[in-house]
Amino acid sequence: MSNLFYLNRQNTQRAAALVLALASTFLLVTPSLAQEVLEINDRSGRDKVIQMVKTDTPPIIDGIMDDVWYTGAVVDDFHQVAPFEYTEPSEETIVYVLYGENAIYVGARMIYKNPDDIMAYTMIQGGNFRYDDKFRLYLNPFNDGRNGYTFEINPHGMRAEAIFEGVDGLNRDWTGIWFSGAQRNEEGWFAEMAIPYETLSFDPNASSWGISFQRGVESNTEDIGWTSFNRNTNPSNFGTAVGMQGMKQGIGLDIIPAINVTNRRSYDPETTQTEFEPSLNLFYKFNPNLTGAATFNTDFSATDVDNRQVQLTRFDLFFPEQRRFFLQEADIFEFGGLNRNGKPFFSRRIGIGPGGQNLNLDAGGKLTGRIGRWNVGALAVKQAGNADILGDLPQGSRVISDSDLFVGRASANVFEQSTIGAIVTHGNPTADDSNTLVGLDFNYLNNLSFDGITIQGQAWYQKSDTDGLEGDDEAFGANISSPNTDGFSGGLEYRQLGKNYFPALGFANRVGIKQAQAELGHTYRFSQGTLLRSVANNLEFTTISGTDGNLQTEEFELEFAQVENQKGDQAVLLFNDIREVLIEPFEIADGVTIPVGDYSFQRYGIELESGGQRRLLVMLGLQDGEFYGGNRKTVELKLDWRPSPRFTGVLEYEFNDIDLPQGNFNTHLVRLRTNIAFTPEWAWISTVQYDNQSELLSVNSRLQWIPRAGSEFYVIYNGGWRESIERNSSFDQLGQSATMKVGHTFRF
CATH class of the missing domain: 2.60.40.1190 (Immunoglobulin-like)
Incomplete structure (x- = not known):
């Protein structure tokens, strides 16, 4: 009886939220109750x-x-x-x-x-x-x-x-x-x-x-x-x-040598070493629309550090690629519109070992370009194993050998704005097991045939072949959407990932699922001269089941009354109705394990953001509600202070107060970024991060001199500390490094 009452209450809350969203949308699109919408004709200018x-x-x-x-x-x-x-x-x-x-x-x-x-x-x-x-x-x-x-x-x-x-x-x-x-x-x-x-x-x-x-x-x-x-x-x-003609591209050769000198110091045990590492990148245009690239002893020391994330789910987190070599012509390797789960190629996998440690890339080559209607790309990398650094890894870490990694991608332009293509990957950067993946995709776009409306969609199929995994290794999906910024927008999506689907060079943090999603939104824009610029509502419903058909996740999400004024200040109300069916225990924090069960919970929130023209930009998010049979309160704060062009500082803080039947805990994540510009060529960029999940404090500080495009000099400091077990409110230093890097592009 109590379950029936709960389900009725849950459905009532969903219905009430839906009625509120639809009512506000109705009021805004009814001419007698709202200001007249600006008439928008097809004046895009594409014929200019x-x-x-x-x-x-x-x-x-x-x-x-x-x-x-x-x-x-x-x-x-x-x-x-x-x-x-x-x-x-x-x-x-x-x-x-x-x-x-x-x-x-x-x-x-x-x-x-x-x-x-x-x-x-x-x-x-x-x-x-x-x-x-x-x-x-x-x-x-x-x-x-x-x-x-x-x-x-x-x-x-x-x-x-x-x-x-x-x-x-x-x-x-x-x-x-x-x-x-x-x-x-x-x-x-x-x-x-x-x-x-x-x-x-x-x-x-x-x-x-x-x-x-x-x-x-x-x-x-x-x-x-x-x-x-x-x-x-x-x-x-x-x-x-x-009317363009007679353009010259030279011989199309860029030679980019760099010298890296690094001093590293570890404290447990205490060791010090100095490394001298030259590196070389080559870029050659075989013709003006086909580029080859090669890298030797690749160095990524000047790459921006990742933003840490709080982990409160049972699925791997996603961190974007930031390394320059892999970002060149990266668009050619995009597949099926996928940007997270089910992505067949994710270059961030390369150079990262099974324990998350950085691995050397001894050599790599890439060929990308466009030939007629064809877009082509190929990437091959020689990745070093981790045997030489095993002593620096956690006990029990898996040993992997040197590996050869490859991805090939080709797509053909079809219709006015669409493509059809294929992808193949081979190699496993985190294990010695063999892995191969093949995939096909179709990407449809049409904003030419419908007055003021965009229609887009994707369909894709993948199959992986991994040592030790047999059957149920396919993935496929399709979606269609109309992502309009005025009036109604919406979309439908379905995807299925087999239990043994494994893109070793891609990203898949949830497999063995069938996922369906529907989204409906509406944006109303007020006339000029009014206080408000726009108000929007968005509904999204997602259901995920196992390939056996048993429900795993169901979520109803409402962004209600997202209001923006003419200065860019924004506010939005949030409502989430979530059901999670855990088929195995989930350790959410040290000593706190959520048991197998069927959990339903609702969460409410508000997000506020000030307009970007202010010298102090403030973003604040507050959420409260049920969470796996308990309660979770969340505060997210961002302060972006820009007193002058020579200094900017950004402070970010995320706090979770979680009270569960199995135990209570808090999470804290703090990030401080400072940018100091001495001149347009000289700058000092620093990032300090701390979170109490890892109990790590890290500092990345980079002094850079960029006198002109293609020339760069860096001095980089990295330091890491862990919270002391013996001393409260203090940290033990784990290690530090100082790197000097100089590089220059010679263009012929």
């Missing part, structure tokens, strides 16, 4: 054309407008992208475009009614420009509507770049060599860019490229663009630059 002008006198890239810019093509027909797409922008933008034998050049005048409104907090190369005024150049050298690059500059002349992974995804960890300059002036600021052809893959016989531009004005959280669709600029809606 620039007649390119070639110059024999390249501009000097220093942020000062030369007369040569006036000889270039002029672009000034910009519209507002966000918040009110296709309306008149608040500020004027004029762009000048030129190309020469060796590079494409773009200059942009950002004009302000009040230049004091310029916002520029970042003075570190490759930094985060999210809250800065900015100018972006988009390029799709193949003009195929499917891939491309973006290059970004802020008023201090700082650079950031990214590569599109498919039409919608941006990989901001990709890096390329290009040059920039910016200067503030009486009308606003002027930006200059030079993008060498050596940095790009392109077809030398093609005279037209996809191109677009965008400007960010953070004082009123506005994006201004030349082309856009659904409040987004991506390769499917770029305009076209025509």
Whole structure:
């Protein structure tokens, strides 16, 4: 009787939440009860054309407008992208475009009614420009509507770049060599860019490229663009630059030697050693759209450290790839739109041993490019075993030998914006067992046939072959969605992963499942001049069962009344109704094990975020509710302080207070990041992290000098401490290292 009452109460809560969401949506879309929605026509600009002008006198890239810019093509027909797409922008933008034998050049005048409104907090190369005024150049050298690059500059002349992974995804960890300059002036600021052809893959016989531009004005959280669709600029809606010819790429060879000197010190037992490690990366373009890369004695010492995560689930956590060698042309290896569970290739697996330790990569080679309608990629790596470092590993760690790892990927462009392809991987980076995987995928995109609506979907199939695992080793799935930023959006997805499906070079943290998911959302945008900018509601329902059909997880998630005002301040209410069926005990913390059982619980919360134009950005999340027969309270806080372009500090704190019948415990995760910019070339970047799950305190501090793109010098300190068992509130040092690295790109 009590179970029946509980189920009725659970269904009543779900129904009430659903009624609230639907009622708010109804009120907002009813003309008599809400302001009239702006009419949005298909004015994306994808039919816009620039007649390119070639110059024999390249501009000097220093942020000062030369007369040569006036000889270039002029672009000034910009519209507002966000918040009110296709309306008149608040500020004027004029762009000048030129190309020469060796590079494409773009200059942009950002004009302000009040230049004091310029916002520029970042003075570190490759930094985060999210809250800065900015100018972006988009390029799709193949003009195929499917891939491309973006290059970004802020008023201090700082650079950031990214590569599109498919039409919608941006990989901001990709890096390329290009040059920039910016200067503030009486009308606003002027930006200059030079993008060498050596940095790009392109077809030398093609005279037209996809191109677009965008400007960010953070004082009123506005994006201004030349082309856009659904409040987004991506390769499917770029305009076209025509008349390009005679571009030279040199012999297409980049030689990147680096020297690494590291002093390491361990304290238990106490040892000290100094290592001298040269490394070499080579990049060669066999033709302008096919690039080969080789790496020897690969060094990743300057790679950003991972953000720690609190583990309160029974599934492996996901950490993104940040190593430069693997990020080059990474979009070619993307498969089926998968970004987590079921991903057949995840380069982060390479160079990580069975105990999580770093393994040397003795050598590696990669071939990526586009040949006609085909997109091709191949990667081979020689990974060292862990026998030489076994003494530094936890007792009982598995010994693995040197291994040869391989992934091959090919896809063909079909229809207007879609692809069909295949992938194969071979090798196991964490064991000596053999593993091979093959897969097929189809990616569909259409934002051309339906007025103001995007339709996209994927279908995929994989099969793995692993020593010692027989049968039930397939995975497949399909989804369809309409991810619109106005009005209704939604999607359906189904996937199934066999119990013995094992992508050794991929990522799968939950197998032996059948998963179905449905999502429905609605966004209403108010007219200009009102207090609120938008309000949105989103419903998501997920059910996961074992391949035997028995339920494992069911979750109903509601994001209700997500409100944003004209300054970018946001608030959202959260409701989660979760059912978890544990078929084996789950140790959630030391000494606290949740037993087998059927658990249902509801959680409520609120998230608040202040607008990015403020010098102190505050994000606060609060959640409370039931949790595996007990209670869990969660607080998440982020303070982002930017008093000047020379200093930014970010403090993040996550706290969980968990009270269970099996025991009580708290989790704490603290992260402090500081960025100090002495000059645009010199910067000191530090990260301090602590969590009480691992009881580890770590420091990563990096002094960097980047005098120009392609040249870099680093001094890096890493230190680790563990909470002392014998002394309260103190730490015992585990080890530390100091590294000096210098590298330079020689381009031919």
